[in-house]
Amino acid sequence: MNHHLTQHKIDIDTRLVTTGAVLTVAGTVVAGTGMIIAAIAVLSAGRRLVRTMDVPPSQQAAQQWRRAKEASLAGLQAWQSTSDAQNGSPTR
Structure with missing residues (x-):
């Protein structure tokens, strides 16, 4: 082969x-x-x-941050007052 x-x-x-x-x-x-x-x-x-811009972006961000913190605090207080009312505790 x-x-x-x-x-x-x-x-x-x-x-x-x-x-x-x-x-x-x-x-x-x-x-x-x-x-x-x-x-x-x-x-x-x-x-x-x-x-x-009239307001610089850094100031806009600071304003939005303050608003978010205030809204968060308001929500927390509303939740606590609703929770206290449901439990029979006096509201603050």
């Missing part, structure tokens, strides 16, 4: 691989540049918006 072993060789066109790699890098650079430009535009618009 005579076995003839043939070697198969992959023939890759290195010019095409190189061209594909170069185009991939170029596309990545273009996409990255586009994302940076878009981010700069969005951040600039945000800064302009903040500058035109």
Whole structure:
């Protein structure tokens, strides 16, 4: 029995691989540049918006925090007074 072993060789066109790699890098650079430009535009618009506000965002956040604490306290007091009334305890 005579076995003839043939070697198969992959023939890759290195010019095409190189061209594909170069185009991939170029596309990545273009996409990255586009994302940076878009981010700069969005951040600039945000800064302009903040500058035109009557009340700065930090003060708005502090006001909302105070309101939330007051609402929470009011809810707690209402719950306690309802609970005390159901248990027959005098209300505070």
